[in-house]
Structures are given as structure tokens and as C-alpha cells.
Amino acid sequence: MMTPLVQTPEAITLLGGGGFAPPDLQLALSLAPVLVAADGGADAALAAGHLPRAVIGDFDSVSPATLAAIPPDRLHRIDEQDSTDFGKCLRSVAAPFLIAVGFTGARFDHALAAMSALVRHPWQSCVILGAEEVIFLAPPRLSLPLAAGTRVSLFPMGPVRGESRGLRWPIDGIDFAPAGRIGTSNEATGPVELTVEGPMLVLLPRDLLVPALAALSAGRRAAAPDGPASAARGG
Numbered sequence: 001m002m003t004p005l006v007q008t009p010e011a012i013t014l015l016g017g018g019g020f021a022p023p024d025l026q027l028a029l030s031l032a033p034v035l036v037a038a039d040g041g042a043d044a045a046l047a048a049g050h051l052p053r054a055v056i057g058d059f060d061s062v063s064p065a066t067l068a069a070i071p072p073d074r075l076h077r078i079d080e081q082d083s084t085d086f087g088k089c090l091r092s093v094a095a096p097f098l099i100a101v102g103f104t105g106a107r108f109d110h111a112l113a114a115m116s117a118l119v120r121h122p123w124q125s126c127v128i129l130g131a132e133e134v135i136f137l138a139p140p141r142l143s144l145p146l147a148a149g150t151r152v153s154l155f156p157m158g159p160v161r162g163e164s165r166g167l168r169w170p171i172d173g174i175d176f177a178p179a180g181r182i183g184t185s186n187e188a189t190g191p192v193e194l195t196v197e198g199p200m201l202v203l204l205p206r207d208l209l210v211p212a213l214a215a216l217s218a219g220r221r222a223a224a225p226d227g228p229a230s231a232a233r234g235g
Helices: 022-031 041-047 064-069 085-092 108-120 206-223 228-233
Strands: 012-015 034-038 054-057 075-077 098-101 126-129 133-137 141-144 151-156 161-167 183-197 200-205
Touching: 012 022, 012 041, 012 085, 022 098, 022 126, 022 206, 034 041, 034 085, 041 064, 054 085, 085 108, 108 126, 108 133, 108 200, 126 206, 133 206, 141 206, 183 200, 200 206
Parallel strands: 012 034, 012 098, 034 054, 054 075, 098 126
Antiparallel strands: 126 133, 133 200, 141 183, 151 183, 151 200, 161 183
């Protein structure tokens, strides 16, 4: 396992260049104060008045002026083209949890690539903050303290089976797949317990960012073979 480019006991905000509302960045930084920019996200960071702790990517989107304004030891160029800049960040940082901002707004293909990156880095406790929802990859077991009537969407990124408690439409015995059964627009009847085998995205209303982070982090810690340290470093 490679040594992370950024390793911190504080949570990390990952900033992309995909467009976002300024209050979203402020919200993320209030919870995850270490700012790491994914390539062109560095331009957005400086425009918002923030100097990122690190910039990670292939640097095909960040402007020369921004590169010149950031100390060289904070610039981490990764030239390979087999992963997105978001994926490069996910594999290169270690923190208690991550909040990703600016990865869903500008282009739908970039948003889909961000979902794929979540699946490829399942050890990270990363929540994507979107305009209407928060999105994360479900750990094998997940406990969500939801109120009755809360929208809970589940989207499989491959074959998935699972069990649920607290959903209006239980998922027990269903074979989920992207080209088969999906689980959008389900609804909580109260606190929700999920057990899943396979890559399942969870989408919740964005005002549930904080409980989503807490539930995801707890689920990742429980799933890590060697405890919290193993979950943070990805192995």
C-alpha cells in the first residue's frame, strides 16, 4: 500500500471543478477542514479564497496561474489516464472521512465517473454532497437514524443482494443490478438497518449529511479487519 499523499487526523473536503454552490463548500469545510483539490478544483478553491493543502490530478484542467500560486510541495501530479482525478484523490488520502464537493454539477459523465470511483475505493468513508442529495457507497452493514417518511434511494453498481429493516419496501430476497432491479425512491418507516453484499449506492436528502457521515464511518470501522486504522489507510 502506497503512503498517502495527504494523511491527517482531521476530515478532508475534496473539491472538484464540476460546479457547486459556495455554501456547499463552506458547509463541507465546517465539518472537514482540510481542503484537497482534484485538478481543476484548485481554480475553484482559490476563487473561493481557500488555499488547498494539496492538489492531486493529471493537471489537464487546472490553470497555469493557479499552479503558480500554490506552493510546489502541495502539487501532486499523477499522469496516468486509467483513473479520474477524483479516483486519484480517493486513493491518495487518508482521513477519518471525506466530503466531496463539485463532482456532480457540470457534466453528467463526470458525475457517473464519480459514482464509479466510490465503488473502486470502498475503504474510504466518502460522502458526495450534491444539490439535492448526499451519495455514498454502503458498507456491508449500515444503521441510519432516519425519521419515518425519509426518502431512501438505493442504486446498485453491480450485482447486489441484501436485507433491510425500516424500509417501506424491504429489499430482502431481491437480486439488484444496474440493468435489472434498482431501489430508487424507497422510504423509511423509522430507523433503517441495511445489510448488503455488493456495490450499492445510498442516496439520502442532503440535509442528512451529518448523520450519513456518522453512519458511514461507523459502518466502515466495523467492516475493517484491523479496526479504524486499517479503514483509514485502505487496507
